Amino acid sequence: MTVEIAIVLGIIVLAVILFVTERFSIDTVAILIMVLFMLSGILTPAEGLAGFSNPATITVASMFIISSAIFKSGMLNGVGLGLTRIGRTNYLLCLLALMLIAGTLSAFINDTAVVALLMPVVIQVSKDIKVSPSKLLIPLSFGALMGGVCTLIGTSTNILVSGIxxxxxxxxxxxxxxxxxxxxxxxxxxxxxxxxxxxxxPSRKLTESLSEDFDLGDYLTEVVLLPESPSVGVPLQQSSLVRDLDIEVMQVTRGQEKMQVFPSFILNENDVLKVRIGVEKLKKLKQERGLKLKSERKFRDEDMSMSDSKLYEAIVTPGSYMEGKSLKELNFRSYNYGASVLAIRHRDEIVHEKPTHVKLSAGDVLLIAANSSQAEKLRQNEDLLIISQTERSPFNYSKIIPVLLISVGVVLAAATGLVPIVLSALAGVVLLIIFRCIRVDEVYKAIDWKVIFMLAGVLSMGAALEKTGAARLLADYLIYGVGEYGPRALLSVFFFITFMTTNFMSNNATAALLAPIAIVTAQELGVSVRPFLMAVAYAASLSFMTPMGYQTNTMIYGPGNYRFSDYLKVGTPLNILFWILASLIIPVFFPL
Incomplete structure (x- = not known):
């Protein structure tokens, strides 16, 4: 082992630790290791930054744009309607149709977009047929993952392995x-x-209302501000009600008019404040000077519709700007025109007390009270996905036909070998812009820049492994330990290592780490590289054992009210089954 190899392996071990502990975001870690490779002299600046111009990175960015154009055209609305009709007839038929539809769509469209499209439909169907959403959301995510491994463009991991x-x-x-x-x-x-x-x-409790689902159990109280109240003449955010008691004011009635509430709203005497409040705070409120309580009763969903507001569930999406920040830091209420977060489903708990202070994670579900204008603002927020009160994109017939033709053209041009996938995807994006199927500003919003930076960063791992000979050293260790059992055994080992690693680390980072080693291993054995590459590509996307194994697993975590153990219980047998299946069929379709 040379000094250069030791440095490379040290940096990779650091990267794995940071990926698993999630101390920093995945894209930050990827760029960090790229910089460390360049600072240590392992890679030149040109070699380290080559990931940004790699065909894989450009192809993935282009496919984000094409998927967004398909989504915005309304072309897929019929899929949701069809699933709704099937789902209302029978649970088993719904399960079967859901997985096949998700799998088919994910073969050609970004799987995160597919889950985002179908999740609100699935949740509504589960209510219609009186089945817990937890019975359908894992099948939705798993179906999308399995469909993604059927084509090159089905997942960014496949494109990355091809680029390597x-x-x-x-x-x-x-x-x-x-x-x-x-x-x-x-x-x-x-x-x-x-x-x-x-x-x-799991079969989690099926509730009829969001307030019951989030176990609010709070009281809805009307409070009259008397002239002597210290809150009179003060902005709502600075009033003693909000500052000292941390009470959520949902509506203010002034005379006969219901006022829209926002942080800088000035309170007047005789204003009637409708507040949601817990039992302990209710006791303190009764002792507050200058207040008169008119009524108090249990909070219900209907109370929102009576005040021109509704309850919405919204997920913090993977890669969201909101990750790692609190609602208070984000100034959420001001930014969203006064929309209020009543509770947060954060991992295995529901947070009622001071939800604005909770550090958000991908997959967290926010229960939001908002009127129609506030809800529209929320729908435009790229960092949130509303999964209740669904609004479908309208059919845009002027866009559907060109989007469909261009998308099919991209696939056929690459499939027939007419042009490389990176060129057909780029040409597709340019045509979508020329025919006004997507605006230039929408192009930039469609790209998940965290994924792009992450891909560019992790590609430096493969370059460093190959350049220093670290990949060959690791391949020799594997051959020494398992090689005596033959190439099939080594192929099986690669699949096992990959799917185990990707359940706890980014699937793309796992593929970038193991694909160069797989190539060198096959070359050392004197067998075809293809089956080893395919083993890494398949296994990196087929991760079912943890909620952090893949973005779609993270997305359904909160809405399904799942626990970590649920993924282990359902996903572990499936991963083992696929390990056995892969060991048998990969050498058949890709001869050694």
Whole structure:
């Protein structure tokens, strides 16, 4: 082992620790390791920054834009309507249709977008057929993951592995090269969920209202501000009610007029404040000077509709700007025209007391009280996904046909080898802009820049492993330990290591780390590189055992009211089944 190899392995160990502990965001860690490789002299600036111009990075960015154009055209609305009709007939039929639809769409559209599209539909269907959402949301995520491994563009991981292969002199992976084994994974996975997995899914309490679902249990109280109240003439945010008692004021009635509430709203004497408050704070409120309590009763969803407001559930999306920040830091209420967060489902707990102080994580569900204008503002927020009170994108017939033709053209041009995937995807984006299917400002919003920076950063790992010989050293260790059992055994080991690692670390980072080692291992054994690359690509996307294993698993965590153990219970047998299946079928479709 040389000094350079020791430095590379040290930096990678640091990266793995940071990825697993989630102390910093994934894209931050990826850029950090890229900088460390350049500062240590392992990579030159040109080599370290090459990830930004890598065909894989550009292709992934282009596919984000194409997926967004498809989503905005309203083309997929019929899918949601069809699933709603099927779902209302029978739970098992709904489960089967949901996984197959999610899998089919994810083969061609970003899987995160597919789950974002179908999740509100699934939640509404679950209420219609009186089934807990926890019985359908894991199948939705798993179906999307399994469908994503059927094509090159189904997931960014496949594109990344293809880019790594091309960078190391191998032939890039084809558009439908993944399909033969990928379809087997999808069909076997659907069969597992239909016959076995559904029995392992939790059945969380099914509630009729959001206030009951979030266990608010609070009182709705009307308070009259008397002339002697210290809050009279003071902005709402600075009043003693908010500052000292941390009370949520939901509406102010002045005379006969219901006023829109926002932080700088000036309170007047005789204003009637409708507040949501817990039992302990209610006792303190009764002792507050200058207040008169008119009524108090249990809070219900209907109370929101009576005040021109509704309750909405919204998820903090993976990669959101809101991650790691509190609502107070984000100035959430001011930014969203006075919309109020009543509670937060944060991992395994529901936060009622001081929800504005909670550090948010991807997958957290916010219970928000908002009127129609505030709700529209929320829908435009790229960092939140509203999953209740669903609003479908309207059909835009002037866009649907060109979007469909351009998207099909991108796939066919790459599949037939007419042009490389990076060129067909870029050409598709340019055509979408020319035909006004998507605006330039929407193009920039459509790209998940955290993923792009993360891809550019993790590609430096592969470059450092290959340049210093660290990949060859690790490959020699693997061959020494398992090589005597043959290439099939090593292939099986790669699949196992990859899916175990990706359940606790970014799937793209896992692929960037293991793909160069897989290439060198195959070369050392004198066998085809293809099956080893495919093993890494498949396993990196088929992660079912943890909520952080893949973005879609994180997205359904809060809405499904899941616990960490639920993923282990349902996902572990499926991962083991796929490990056995992969060991058998990958050498068949990709001969060693």
């Amino acid at each position: 292969a091309q960078a190391q002199g191998e032939r890039p992976l084809g558009m439908f090269e993944f399909a033969p084994a990928g379809v087997w994974f999808l069909l076997v996975g659907v069969a597992y969920m239909f016959f076995i997995g559904r029995h392992l899914l």
